[in-house]
Amino acid sequence: MERKSRQKIEIRNILSQNNFHPTIEEIHIILKKRIPGVGIATVYRNVDKMVRNGEIIRLEVPGQGARFDGNTEKHYHFRCEKCASVEDVWLDLDMEGYINSAPPLKDALINDYVIEFTGVCQQCRHSI
């Protein structure tokens, strides 16, 4: 049985912010302001559990640690190569046709797919 700890509730609150994709470390920093003394292992354990439960999404970021997204509706992401920020991208795509026709996808059991755009965000683009 899963219990509701104060730590878990606050982590969920942090991740429920819209278009916010913090790293474990960023979550930890914010969490410490609300619960001083909280350990980073607690963040890892809770976030891992939430990912396994499907409550949040894990975004892989090369080089740095992973980022997390509390919005589980199907959408995509853009990552800035300069400032490492991540932004939501909402596209109305239909992948089903491809999944059912293109090898090796049609012979496999496809559970999910992700699309990640990379480049330079508007902010970094204008601030040379």
Added chain:
Amino acid sequence: MERKSRQKIEIRNILSQNNFHPTIEEIHIILKKRIPGVGIATVYRNVDKMVRNGEIIRLEVPGQGARFDGNTEKHYHFRCEKCASVEDVWLDLDMEGYINSAPPLKDALINDYVIEFTGVCQQCRHSI
């Protein structure tokens, strides 16, 4: 000036195999059969350089280390959640329209995008 070492040439040979996406460790194991005593740092250094030169592509894999793909033509990947293998996926997609119209993409400078499908491959699906 960049020199051609035996190590570098063999790593490139390994990565030029079609639909092959080894990890650093796998490259190292294969490389050791050809050049006994080669160190894993050599694999890291050469592979990093090749990625920076755009000769190969780095694929991020959650949990395990990255995988690498010697084919730089635009294509996508499917990763099996059971056996962790990666297969090429060739789709004739047109993303330009989305990139030029959907925020925040249209305000950013998009350099690239990746699509990764996940699920259970044909092999794992049939071998319960």
Added chain:
DNA sequence: TTACCTGCAAACCGTTTGCCTAGCA
């Protein structure tokens, strides 16, 4: 009361780095 959860610190493990030697140009 009793699992589960937390904080702490050590362990882990993939990756990077420093240093010295080897070998290509």
Added chain:
DNA sequence: TGCTAGGCAAACGGTTTGCAGGTAA
């Protein structure tokens, strides 16, 4: 010969784990 690349091992940094005490149900 000069300078890049390699081998080795230590360092690094993010993540995981063991343990003892805390806490939700």
